[in-house]
Amino acid sequence: MSMTLRPRWARSRRALAATAGLAAALTVGGVVTASPASAGTHCSSGYHCVFWSTFSSARHSYFNSDSNFTNDTFNSTTYGTAGSGTTVNDNVGYASNSSTGSYYSRYYLDINYGGGMVFCVAPGGDADAIVGGSASSLSLTTSNPGGCWDD
Numbered sequence: 001m002s003m004t005l006r007p008r009w010a011r012s013r014r015a016l017a018a019t020a021g022l023a024a025a026l027t028v029g030g031v032v033t034a035s036p037a038s039a040g041t042h043c044s045s046g047y048h049c050v051f052w053s054t055f056s057s058a059r060h061s062y063f064n065s066d067s068n069f070t071n072d073t074f075n076s077t078t079y080g081t082a083g084s085g086t087t088v089n090d091n092v093g094y095a096s097n098s099s100t101g102s103y104y105s106r107y108y109l110d111i112n113y114g115g116g117m118v119f120c121v122a123p124g125g126d127a128d129a130i131v132g133g134s135a136s137s138l139s140l141t142t143s144n145p146g147g148c149w150d151d
């Protein structure tokens with residue numbers, strides 16, 4: 001009895017995993033909204049977002065770590081135009097995290113992850129009262145750095 005049940009269970013697990021993988025692939029373009037558990041404010045599924053001022057200003061979305069914000073601009077006006085075209089470096093107002101891989105966003109004072117961590121955002125979290133915007137690089141980690149914005 002149990003010999004026939006176990007393989008059937010294993011097959012259904014594999015099928016589930018394949019379905020989840022397909023769903024993840026489809027959300028890469030940012031069209032599909034994330035599940036509530038992993039969605040940061042105004043940030044497409046899978047991305048780590050920074051805003052010029054509030055969540056209703058120009059945005060830049062990072063999909064991976066980025067060692068240098070000096071060559072990035074707030075290039076999305078989906079949720080607001082204020083700050084559009086401004087360099088991201090040292091101008092981060094708010095930030096949000098819509099990671100689908102349980103990645104924390106760690107923001108550093110200097111480029112190349114130098115100068116120490118300024119702040120971090122947990123998966124699904126919003127940083128909506130950042131003191132100073134002096135972030136210059138972003139590193140992703142699945143290890144909780146501690147003290148991150150998490151709601």
Ligand SMILES: [Ca+2]
Nearest residue numbers: 066068069072
């Ligand atoms: Ca960059």
